[in-house]
Amino acid sequence: MRLIFINRFYWPETPATGQLLTDLAERLAAAGAEVAVITSHSGATNLPGRERRNGVDLHRIRGTRWSSARLVGKAVDFATFSLGALARLHRLATRDAIVIALTDPPLLGIGASWIARWRGARTIHWIQDIYPELAIALAGQGWLRALRPLRNRAWRQADACVTLGEDMTTLLADAGVDPARRAVIPNWAPTGVTPPPAAESEKLRAAWGLEGKFIVAYSGNLGRVHDLAPVLAAAEALRDEPEMAFLFVGGGPQRAALEAEARRRQLGNVSFREAQPRDQLAASLAAAEVHLVTLRPGCERLVFPSKLYGIAAVGRPVVFIGPPGCELARLVAQQDLGAAVDRDDVPQIVAVLRALQRNPAQRARHREAALRFATDHDVSSAVRRWRTLLDGLHACGTPRAAVKTLSA
Numbered sequence: 001m002r003l004i005f006i007n008r009f010y011w012p013e014t015p016a017t018g019q020l021l022t023d024l025a026e027r028l029a030a031a032g033a034e035v036a037v038i039t040s041h042s043g044a045t046n047l048p049g050r051e052r053r054n055g056v057d058l059h060r061i062r063g064t065r066w067s068s069a070r071l072v073g074k075a076v077d078f079a080t081f082s083l084g085a086l087a088r089l090h091r092l093a094t095r096d097a098i099v100i101a102l103t104d105p106p107l108l109g110i111g112a113s114w115i116a117r118w119r120g121a122r123t124i125h126w127i128q129d130i131y132p133e134l135a136i137a138l139a140g141q142g143w144l145r146a147l148r149p150l151r152n153r154a155w156r157q158a159d160a161c162v163t164l165g166e167d168m169t170t171l172l173a174d175a176g177v178d179p180a181r182r183a184v185i186p187n188w189a190p191t192g193v194t195p196p197p198a199a200e201s202e203k204l205r206a207a208w209g210l211e212g213k214f215i216v217a218y219s220g221n222l223g224r225v226h227d228l229a230p231v232l233a234a235a236e237a238l239r240d241e242p243e244m245a246f247l248f249v250g251g252g253p254q255r256a257a258l259e260a261e262a263r264r265r266q267l268g269n270v271s272f273r274e275a276q277p278r279d280q281l282a283a284s285l286a287a288a289e290v291h292l293v294t295l296r297p298g299c300e301r302l303v304f305p306s307k308l309y310g311i312a313a314v315g316r317p318v319v320f321i322g323p324p325g326c327e328l329a330r331l332v333a334q335q336d337l338g339a340a341v342d343r344d345d346v347p348q349i350v351a352v353l354r355a356l357q358r359n360p361a362q363r364a365r366h367r368e369a370a371l372r373f374a375t376d377h378d379v380s381s382a383v384r385r386w387r388t389l390l391d392g393l394h395a396c397g398t399p400r401a402a403v404k405t406l407s408a
Helices: 016-030 071-092 108-119 133-139 142-157 166-174 198-207 229-237 255-264 278-286 307-313 327-334 346-358 360-376 379-396 400-407
Strands: 002-006 034-040 050-053 056-061 097-101 122-126 160-163 182-184 214-219 244-249 270-273 290-294 318-321 338-341
Touching (some): 016 034, 016 379, 034 071, 097 108, 108 122, 108 142, 122 142, 122 379, 133 142, 160 166, 160 379, 166 182, 198 278, 229 244, 229 290, 229 346, 278 307, 290 307, 290 346, 307 318, 318 327, 318 346, 346 360
Parallel strands (some): 002 097, 214 290, 244 270
Antiparallel strands (some): 050 056
């Protein structure tokens, strides 16, 4: 089996899609697949353009890295990588290959599908975010609707489309994708994220000046899809309870504005820290007693926050702030992972956090539920589902039997 993945990030870079792809690619290579990854080059002088690591052939494409929050800068970064990556795919794709395109850059799968069909290869879309709908919802870029027919056609012509949850899959149905070509394979916590020794988390808490505090954390990308205004509102409501501390760990487009707003409101109970390296991720996540996961209304079918799996893997309760009734809210309630609260009900958010702070038995119950959930949604479970899908494609040229097995 010959697999070619395309995604803008891969080891040693740490964005979520890069970590997920690294885990999956290396596991599939260890199982005997011939795996290549086309990814971007960070610009680091000690990073080769080509190398073989843990059985995976890496092809790093040089392009711009403006790292700009401005849409023009991002568009240039996306374009330079896409052009180089698709040119490399044209060289690598063969009739025996399966091309798996992720969604960073957005809509990369359109070009990947064209090249794969031209070269006689099969195609899978691994859909982490749904574009152009997400750009329309967040930035009001209505002109991007013109790209939907191309995107929908690429989905329909693919051998399979993999989404992260059932809510996302409804958009595939809306686009006319055959049910036999749709599969749900949830993401997972990065390999190695398990409950760490208490001393490791205590060391971080001390370094951050949060010893003895009940830490409510938001960890991960502070992107536009995440609704963070209610978090500051809750922190303001709890500002006179000195044992409560709110912690943001990570960067992203919203960070500067959040820091400025926290200063404006004089929220001494809110602090910000940089994203932690992968070998410190478990300790960082376990340093908090409760974690927040948020989604902006209107985005609930377009993304599924993978941070949920890392939080569960270290056994911490979750408070989801977002649209009631969406898949993530249902999952938190059904699995007893914590609580789900509407973003407009700040008093209820505050009440939930106070209840968790005052009730260690409740936190312990959620902890056990989270660890069970993590066991059922680990990388090994995901790899088994991926192998079922890929083996079906490799054996018979159609994902129909494989997807039926995944859905059973």
